[in-house]
Structures are given as structure tokens and as C-alpha cells.
Amino acid sequence: MSITIARSLDHALTTLHENPDALILAGGTDLMVQINRGYLNELSTVIAVNRIPELQGWKQQDDTLVLGAGLTYAEMEKSDFAAVAPALAQAARTVGSPQIRNAGTLGGNLGTASPAGDTLPVLAALDAVICLRSAQGARRLPILEFITGVKNNARQPGELIEEVHIPAAQGHQEFCKIGPRNAMVISVASLALIVDQQNKKVRLGLGTVGPVPLRPAEAEEHLSTNVNWAANTVSAATLDQFSTLAAAAARPIDDHRGTAAYRRHAIGVMARRTAARAFTEETA
Amino acid sequence: MTTNHYTLKVNGKEHQVADAWAGESLLWVLRERLGLPGAKNACEEGECGSCSVRIDDEVVCGCLVLAATAVDCEITTIEGLAPEGELVDVQEAFIEAGAVQCGFCTPGLLVTIDKLLETNNQPDDLTVREAISGNLCRCTGYGRILEAVNLAAAKRREATS
Ligand SMILES: Cc1cc2nc3c(=O)[nH]c(=O)nc-3n(C[C@H](O)[C@H](O)[C@H](O)COP(=O)(O)OP(=O)(O)OC[C@H]3O[C@@H](n4cnc5c(N)ncnc54)[C@H](O)[C@@H]3O)c2cc1C
Ligand code: FES
Ligand code: FES
Numbered sequence: 409m410s411i412t413i414a415r416s417l418d419h420a421l422t423t424l425h426e427n428p429d430a431l432i433l434a435g436g437t438d439l440m441v442q443i444n445r446g447y448l449n450e451l452s453t454v455i456a457v458n459r460i461p462e463l464q465g466w467k468q469q470d471d472t473l474v475l476g477a478g479l480t481y482a483e484m485e486k487s488d489f490a491a492v493a494p495a496l497a498q499a500a501r502t503v504g505s506p507q508i509r510n511a512g513t514l515g516g517n518l519g520t521a522s523p524a525g526d527t528l529p530v531l532a533a534l535d536a537v538i539c540l541r542s543a544q545g546a547r548r549l550p551i552l553e554f555i556t557g558v559k560n561n562a563r564q565p566g567e568l569i570e571e572v573h574i575p576a577a578q579g580h581q582e583f584c585k586i587g588p589r590n591a592m593v594i595s596v597a598s599l600a601l602i603v604d605q606q607n608k609k610v611r612l613g614l615g616t617v618g619p620v621p622l623r624p625a626e627a628e629e630h631l632s633t634n635v636n637w638a639a640n641t642v643s644a645a646t647l648d649q650f651s652t653l654a655a656a657a658a659r660p661i662d663d664h665r666g667t668a669a670y671r672r673h674a675i676g677v678m679a680r681r682t683a684a685r686a687f688t689e690e691t692a
Numbered sequence: 693m694t695t696n697h698y699t700l701k702v703n704g705k706e707h708q709v710a711d712a713w714a715g716e717s718l719l720w721v722l723r724e725r726l727g728l729p730g731a732k733n734a735c736e737e738g739e740c741g742s743c744s745v746r747i748d749d750e751v752v753c754g755c756l757v758l759a760a761t762a763v764d765c766e767i768t769t770i771e772g773l774a775p776e777g778e779l780v781d782v783q784e785a786f787i788e789a790g791a792v793q794c795g796f797c798t799p800g801l802l803v804t805i806d807k808l809l810e811t812n813n814q815p816d817d818l819t820v821r822e823a824i825s826g827n828l829c830r831c832t833g834y835g836r837i838l839e840a841v842n843l844a845a846a847k848r849r850e851a852t853s
Pocket of ligand 3: 791792793794795796797798828829830831832
């Protein structure tokens with residue numbers, strides 16, 4: 409096994425071009441667990457990408473928020489980031505523990521593509537675009553095309569996740585996650601609600617309740633068309649129906665963390681609560 | 693850079709690591725190769741925090757760092773918190789508050805709390821609880837650990853005022 413510490417994007421892409429099946433190591437919070445357990449003894453080449461300057465940090469570029477694949481949760485938690493991407497910042501704050509958030513990255517969450525990955529429902533609701541790069545060139549995929557199944561994504565050998573692009577949206581944003589305690593919790597069900605005030609549209613992302621993050625179109629449509637956008641209010645009946653439609657769109661399973669029935673119920677509750685915080689509930 | 697020979701800078705001292713398996717974690721290398729058993733190993737999956745070490749300015753789980761990639765940075769373990777034979781304020785506070793039972797979680801907690809107090813020497817209760825949320829203690833019930841943090845914070849404020 410050989411290890412290359414990539415010092416630039418070019419360095420990483422060249423090494424990856426020569427070893428298309430090399431293992432990409434970012435914060436190591438998913439991969440090292442596998443290596444420690446002895447699952448990856450056969451490794452030939454590892455490329456460490458956490459020292460690549462081009463993958464660090466985030467910036468605002470015209471109407472797009474550009475996030476480097478190497479952006480850590482600790483950076484996403486900070487107030488300057490929370491001001492531009494509140495739901496992502498909330499999601500970051502719920503990940504693991506401070507130690508995990510200091511090391512773990514956005515690119516790693518996408519690379520792992522776990523159904524419980526906390527950034528995934530948020531990226532889905534934000535209409536995020538994943539930018540991949542190889543020595544041959546770059547391509548962009550909407551998040552819902554990038555995540556292809558349980559722990560599966562569309563990255564090809566030789567490709568690196570370079571950036572995540574998020575179109576600007578003005579309005580209320582929120583992330584919710586259910587788990588047995590506040591710290592160190594892998595999600596049982598999660599949800600992100602994004603209000604796009606300008607286009608009068610509400611976008612909803614569901615996490616941990618399907619093999620991939622979900623966008624419940626019917627629920628979004630129902631809420632978006634029934635909100636009183638001028639007054640920023642919504643009726644109780646609309647909220648109830650939104651909750652029912654969101655829960656119906658979930659595709660949860662029973663596992664050691666929770667039952668499908670509980671997860672579906674939780675989605676309904678979180679959908680109603682987040683919508684009621686985004687818009688004022690009309691009194692009858 | 694390709695390796696199974698590399699140099700790690702731990703507690704201000706350079707250590708050569710030779711003939712290592714490239715998949716070794718920093719925690720393993722510290723304990724088994726460099727004779728620094730202060731950081732503890734209780735899970736090797738990032739859950740317990742007993743392996744907490746400082747890399748440059750951040751506290752991370754030593755078990756989740758690939759040792760060969762931790763070159764060119766400053767690694768600080770519990771052994772390096774105070775000069776040989778001395779104690780830092782947080783260590784003193786743990787003794788005074790009786791915050792140590794079996795002691796397995798203690799090194800990780802000390803490294804974590806030392807860093808917390810460096811950024812904030814007047815942390816409120818919630819801040820402290822969140823800061824140590826990645827450090828599990830099976831013995832104390834945390835009461836005396838929280839007391840020790842308050843004590844240490846007071847010592848640090850006094851020292852810097
Ligand atoms: C104790 C603990 C608690 C956790 N809690 C949570 C939690 O609450 N929520 C949550 O979502 N996750 C959690 N995780 C999982 C993990 O922290 C996240 O998935 C994190 O985002 C992984 O990022 P990383 O940089 O550490 O990835 P790594 O472990 O370095 O890599 C993960 C995968 O992504 C690939 N990869 C990384 N970067 C790139 C890139 N730039 N291009 C292409 N592929 C890439 C790697 O090849 C690998 O397959 C937890 C993990 C631990 C150990
Ligand atoms: S041994 Fe590293 S977190 Fe438990
Ligand atoms: S004192 Fe025993 S685990 Fe904390």
C-alpha cells in the first residue's frame with residue numbers, strides 16, 4: 409500500500425489518473441473505521457486529499473454558493489456559513505462530536521452516500537449540483553443523480569468530487585433530525601425544508617427514509633400553492649395535508665435504529681413543525 | 693510522496709517511523725511504535741474520544757487519522773500538555789475535583805478541555821457539555837468532570853488576568 413499526500417488538485421488528479429482505483433481519503437471518519445476493522449487490507453494506493461488548497465473552504469460566486477469538497481463540518485457550523493446556508497449549518501452541527509466535525513468533510517459525506525448522511529437531504533432540498541473532476545475534464549450532476557443507491561454514487565474511477573454548487577435561495581431554511589440523543593447520533597429520520605421566497609416555492613428533502621434522499625413532489629406542490637405568500641401564512645388544513653403527503657412519500661425500512669412506521673410518523677411530524685415555523689399558522 | 697518511512701512531530705519532538713504498515717492509525721503508531729500510551733484505545737471507531745489528540749490547532753480522534761498522512765504538522769498528546777514532571781491547570785483541577793475514577797477517559801478529556809479553555813476561558817455549562825460530547829466516561833457520571841472544568845477555567849482566568 410502506498411500513500412500519496414496530494415498537495416494540489418493537479419497532483420491529486422495526476423495520481424488518480426495513474427491509479428484510477430486508488431482510495432481517496434479525506435477526513436478519514438468513515439474510511440479509517442473500515443481500515444481499523446481490517447476491511448481494507450488489500451489496498452494498493454491511497455490518495456490523501458485533505459491538504460489540497462483548492463478543495464478547502466467555501467465562497468459566494470455570483471448567485472451560487474460554491475463549497476469545496478474538503479469543507480469540514482466545523483467550518484460549516486460557523487456563523488458566517490450559517491448566515492448563507494442555515495440548514496446545512498444546522499445539519500453540520502448535529503454530526504457526530506466536535507472531534508468528528510473537525511475532521512469529517514462534505515465530500516466524504518457524498519463519497520460514503522449513506523442513507524443517513526446528514527448533508528444529503530439538505531443538498532437535495534437546495535437543488536445542489538455535484539462537480540466531479542478527472543484528469544480528462546469536469547462534469548456536473550444534480551445531487552439526486554449523483555446519489556444512486558445505498559452507499560452508492562455516480563463517481564467514476566479516476567474522478568474526484570471537487571465542489572458542490574448551491575443556487576442562491578432567499579427564505580426560511582431548516583434541518584431536523586431524530587435520534588436517541590443530541591450528540592453522536594446517526595439519524596433515524598431527517599428532513600430539510602427550504603423556502604424559496606422569490607419563486608414562491610417550498611422544497612423538502614427527506615433523509616434516512618429511503619435508499620437515497622427524497623424530494624416529495626406532491627407535498628412540495630401542495631404547500632407551495634396553498635401558502636399565502638403575501639402574508640406569509642398558511643392554514644392548519646394545508647399544514648395537515650402537507651404532513652400527510654410528506655409522510656406518504658417516505659420509503660423507510662425497519663432496522664436496528666428504528667421501525668419504518670416510526671420513521672414515517674416522524675417525517676410527518678417534522679414536516680408540519682418546520683412548515684409551521686416557516687409560515688405563520690392562520691387562526692381559524 | 694510514497695511511504696512506509698515517515699516522520700511525525702509529536703510534542704515538539706521528531707520521531708522516525710520505519711517499516712510500518714501504511715494502514716496504521718495515528719493512535720496505534722503513538723502507542724505501539726513511539727512509546728506514547730497516553731492516548732487510549734477503547735473503540736477505534738471515533739465513538740469514545742479516549743484517543744483525542746491535537747493536530748495543529750484541532751482536537752481529533754487519533755484512531756481516525758492515517759498516521760502516514762499526519763506528517764508536517766504538530767501533534768500534541770496528553771504527554772505533551774505540560775513539561776515533564778509538571779501539570780497544567782486542567783490536570784490539577786481534575787485531581788482537586790476528584791474527576792478521575794478508572795482514568796481511561798481522562799487523557800482524551802484533558803486534551804479536549806485544554807483546547808476548549810484556550811478558545812474560551814469562561815465557557816457556560818452548555819458549551820462545556822457540547823465540547824466534551826465526543827468524550828465518553830463510563831465511571832463518573834460527569835458531575836465532577838464538569839466541576840473540574842469550572843475549576844480549571846477559573847485557574848486559567850486567574851493566570852491570564
Ligand atoms: C463517531 C462517528 C460519528 C458520525 N456521525 C455522523 C453523523 O452524525 N452524520 C453523518 O452524516 N455522518 C456521520 N459520520 C460519518 C462521517 O463522519 C461522515 O460521513 C463524513 O462526512 C465523512 O467525511 P470524511 O472526510 O471523514 O470522509 P472519508 O472517511 O475520508 O471518506 C469517505 C468516503 O468518501 C470518499 N471521498 C472523500 N472525499 C472525496 C472526494 N473529494 N472525492 C471523491 N471521493 C471522496 C472516500 O473515498 C470514501 O469512500 C460519523 C462517523 C463517525 C466515526
Ligand atoms: S479509540 Fe478513537 S474514538 Fe474511541
Ligand atoms: S473515569 Fe472511567 S471512563 Fe471516565
